[in-house]
Amino acid sequence: MNKPQPIDKLAWLHIEQRKLLGARSYGKTAYYIPGGKRDTGETDTQALVREIKEELSVDLIPTSLCYAGSFQAQAHGKETGIMVKMTCYYAEYNGDLLPASEIEEIRWLTSNDTDISSTVTLMILAQLKAQDLID
Numbered sequence: 001m002n003k004p005q006p007i008d009k010l011a012w013l014h015i016e017q018r019k020l021l022g023a024r025s026y027g028k029t030a031y032y033i034p035g036g037k038r039d040t041g042e043t044d045t046q047a048l049v050r051e052i053k054e055e056l057s058v059d060l061i062p063t064s065l066c067y068a069g070s071f072q073a074q075a076h077g078k079e080t081g082i083m084v085k086m087t088c089y090y091a092e093y094n095g096d097l098l099p100a101s102e103i104e105e106i107r108w109l110t111s112n113d114t115d116i117s118s119t120v121t122l123m124i125l126a127q128l129k130a131q132d133l134i135d
Contacts, residue, residue: 019108
C-alpha cells in the first residue's frame with residue numbers, strides 16, 4: 001500500500017513584537033499559520049498572495065517574499081499518518097489585518113501557546129523561539 005502524499009501548504013510567517021500571527025478557522029479550536037494550498041498552475045507567490053488576501057484582507061507584497069523554511073508534521077484533525085508539509089515565507093504587506101473568509105479569529109502566538117496550536121505550528125514556534133525571533 002502506498003504512503004499518502006503530504007498535504008502541501010504554504011504559510012505566511014508574520015512577527016510583531018516577538019509574537020507570530022496565528023489564525024483559527026470557524027468551528028476549529030487550534031490555531032494555524034495563515035496560508036493555504038496552491039490552485040493548479042499557481043506559483044508559491046501567487047498562491048500565498050491569494051490565500052492571505054482571502055483570509056486576512058491584506059495584500060502581501062510579492063517582491064518581498066522570503067523563504068523561511070519548510071516543516072512537516074502530522075496533519076491536525078486528520079487520520080494518523082496523514083502529514084502536512086508547510087512551506088513558509090516572510091513577506092511585507094499593505095492593509096489592515098482582519099479575519100475574513102473561513103477565519104474566525106486571529107491571535108498573536110508565542111512559544112508558550114502549546115495547548116492551542118496545531119502540531120506543525122508548534123514546530124514553527126519552536127524554531128522561531130530557537131532563532132530568538134519570538135518569546
